[in-house]
Amino acid sequence: MSTILVVDDEPVVTDYIKEALSEEGYAVEVAYTGNDGIVQAKKVSPDVIILDFMLPDLNGIEVLKKLRQLDESLQVIMLTAYNSVPTALEAVRNGAADYILKPFDLDAFKITVAKICEKAHLTNQLRFLREDNAKKLAGNEFLLCPSVQMAKVYDLVFQVAQTNDTTVLILGESGAGKEHIAKLIHQNSSRAAKPFVEMNCAAIPENLLESELFGHEPGAFTDARSKKLGLFEYADGGTIFLDEIGDMPLATQAKILKVLETKEFRRVGGLRDIKSDVRVVAATNKDLSFEIDRGNFREDLYYRLQVVPIDIPPLRERKEDILHLANFFLEMTGRSMRKRLELSGDAASALLSYTWKGNVRELKNVIERAVIVTPNGSRILPEHLAFKPMSVAELAKKSEEFLIPKPDYEARQAEQQRQAEQRSNGLSFSLSKFYDGFSLKAHLEQIERQYLLDALEKTGGNQLQAAKLLGIERHVLRYQMKKYEIDDPRNSKNSDD
Ligand SMILES: Nc1ncnc2c1ncn2[C@@H]1O[C@H](COP(=O)(O)OP(=O)(O)OP(=O)(O)O)[C@@H](O)[C@H]1O
Numbered sequence: 001m002s003t004i005l006v007v008d009d010e011p012v013v014t015d016y017i018k019e020a021l022s023e024e025g026y027a028v029e030v031a032y033t034g035n036d037g038i039v040q041a042k043k044v045s046p047d048v049i050i051l052d053f054m055l056p057d058l059n060g061i062e063v064l065k066k067l068r069q070l071d072e073s074l075q076v077i078m079l080t081a082y083n084s085v086p087t088a089l090e091a092v093r094n095g096a097a098d099y100i101l102k103p104f105d106l107d108a109f110k111i112t113v114a115k116i117c118e119k120a121h122l123t124n125q126l127r128f129l130r131e132d133n134a135k136k137l138a139g140n141e142f143l144l145c146p147s148v149q150m151a152k153v154y155d156l157v158f159q160v161a162q163t164n165d166t167t168v169l170i171l172g173e174s175g176a177g178k179e180h181i182a183k184l185i186h187q188n189s190s191r192a193a194k195p196f197v198e199m200n201c202a203a204i205p206e207n208l209l210e211s212e213l214f215g216h217e218p219g220a221f222t223d224a225r226s227k228k229l230g231l232f233e234y235a236d237g238g239t240i241f242l243d244e245i246g247d248m249p250l251a252t253q254a255k256i257l258k259v260l261e262t263k264e265f266r267r268v269g270g271l272r273d274i275k276s277d278v279r280v281v282a283a284t285n286k287d288l289s290f291e292i293d294r295g296n297f298r299e300d301l302y303y304r305l306q307v308v309p310i311d312i313p314p315l316r317e318r319k320e321d322i323l324h325l326a327n328f329f330l331e332m333t334g335r336s337m338r339k340r341l342e343l344s345g346d347a348a349s350a351l352l353s354y355t356w357k358g359n360v361r362e363l364k365n366v367i368e369r370a371v372i373v374t375p376n377g378s379r380i381l382p383e384h385l386a387f388k389p390m391s392v393a394e395l396a397k398k399s400e401e402f403l404i405p406k407p408d409y410e411a412r413q414a415e416q417q418r419q420a421e422q423r424s425n426g427l428s429f430s431l432s433k434f435y436d437g438f439s440l441k442a443h444l445e446q447i448e449r450q451y452l453l454d455a456l457e458k459t460g461g462n463q464l465q466a467a468k469l470l471g472i473e474r475h476v477l478r479y480q481m482k483k484y485e486i487d488d489p490r491n492s493k494n495s496d497d
Pocket residue numbers: 141142143144145172173174175176177178179180181243285360361364
C-alpha cells in the first residue's frame with residue numbers, strides 16, 4: 001500500500017483528494033502549510049507527495065527543493081492553476097515528477113497518481129537492489145550439474161518455477177547450492193523481472209530481524225527515526241529467499257506464517273496491514289523435524305513451507321559433478337585472472353577422492369586458490385590443490401613457491417666453480433660477481449696471494465726484486481709468503497735439483 005501526502009491549504013481540496021485516493025486503497029496524510037508538509041514528509045516517508053503551489057508560508061518551488069534535499073528520489077506531483085503552466089514546468093525542471101492542472105478531472109488525476117506511485121515503487125526497488133542486492137544478482141553464472149541426482153533437482157525446480165506462489169523449502173548441507181537453486185527458481189518464474197531478495201536469518205540479530213523483514217514506522221523503537229521498508233515490501237512481485245530458516249526465532253516464525261497465509265503483514269510499530277505479493281523460498285541445513293521436537297520450530301510453519309521440498313544431495317554423493325564443476329570454476333576464475341590452465345590427471349583424481357564437507361563452495365575455493373598459485377599456461381598438479389582454507393599470507397607464500405622460478409642450484413655451482421678457476425688462473429674474474437658465500441676478506445686475500453705468486457714468478461724467485469715489484473719491504477713479503485703458504489721457489493728448485 002502506498003502512502004500519499006497531500007500538501008494544500010484548502011481543506012475542500014485536501015478532503016476531496018483524501019476521500020478519492022483512500023477509496024483507491026492509498027493511505028493518505030494531509031498538511032496545510034509548506035513547513036508542515038516538510039515535517040510530515042520526514043515523519044511518514046510518503047511514496048508520493050501532492051503539493052500545491054500557493055501555500056500560506058512558502059511557495060511550492062521552495063517546498064519542492066527542501067523535500068528533494070531530504071530525499072532525492074521523492075516523487076512530487078505539483079498542483080497548479082490553469083494559468084501557471086510555466087511555473088509548473090519550472091517545478092518539473094526542479095525535480096517534480098509531474099504536475100496536475102486545477103480544476104482536475106478525477107479519473108485523469110487518479111491515473112497520474114497511480115503512475116507516479118508505480119514509479120516511486122520502482123525507484124525504491126531499484127535503489128534497494130543497487131545497494132543491497134546488486135552483488136548477489138551479478139555474476140550469476142552457474143553450471144547445470146550433470147549427475148542424475150541433480151537432474152531430479154532441476155526437474156523439480158522447473159516445475160515449481162511454473163507456479164507463481166508455491167512455497168519451497170530447500171534442504172541441504174552448507175555450501176551445497178541452496179541459494180543457487182533458489183535463484184534458479186526465481187529466474188525461471190514469471191517473477192524474474194521483479195526482485196530476488198535474500199535474508200540470512202542466522203546472520204541478523206533477533207531484535208533487527210523483524211524490522212529487516214517487515215520494515216518499521218517512524219518511532220517504532222529508539223533508532224527508528226524514519227519509516228523503513230522491509231524486504232517483504234521491497235520484494236513485492238518477486239521472490240524472498242529466507243536462508244537458515246531453522247535459526248529464525250519463534251516469534252518471527254509466527255509472523256512469517258501469517259504472511260504466507262494472508263499475504264499481509266504490518267511494519268514494526270505499524271497499525272495497518274500491508275499487502276505484498278511474494279513467493280517465499282526457505283532453506284536450511286538443519287533437520288527441522290528434530291527442531292520441532294525440541295520446541296525450536298513451529299510445526300504449522302514447517303508444513304506450510306514444505307509444500308515443495310527440494311533436497312540437494314551433498315557433493316560427495318554426486319561424484320559425477322565434481323570435475324564438471326571444477327572445470328567450470330577453473331574457466332571462470334582463469335578468465336578473471338587472465339590465466340589459461342588445465343587440470344592434470346593426478347589433480348583430477350585428488351579432487352575425486354576428497355570428501356568435500358564444504359560441498360560446492362569448498363570446491364570453488366580450492367580451485368580459486370589453485371588458479372592463484374599455478375603458473376599461467378601450465379597444468380594444475382596435486383601440490384597446487386590446498387584443501388584447507390589459507391590465509392592471504394599463506395597463499396602469497398605458496399604462490400611464491402610455485403610462481404617464482406626456483407634457483408638453479410647446479411647452474412649456480414658451475415658458476416662458482418668457474419669463478420674459482422678464474423681466480424686461480426689469473427685476475428680476470430669480475431669483482432662485480434657476488435657469488436653465494438662471497439667474503440670480501442677472503443676475496444682480497446686471494447688477490448694478494450696471486451700478486452705474490454706472480455711477482456715471485458716474474459723475478460725467478462728473487463724475493464728482493466719481487467718485494468720491489470710489489471712495493472713492499474722484503475720482510476713483509478716473507479711474512480706474507482708464510483701466511484699464504486707460498487714456498488720459496490728457489491728452495492723447491494734446489495730440492496728438485
Ligand atoms: N551449480 C553450480 N554452478 C556454479 N556455482 C555453484 C553451483 N552450485 C553452487 N555454486 C556455488 O557454490 C557456492 C555455494 O553455493 P550456495 O551459496 O548456493 O550454497 P548454500 O547451500 O546456500 O550455502 P549455505 O548453506 O552456506 O548458505 C556459491 O559460490 C555458488 O555460486
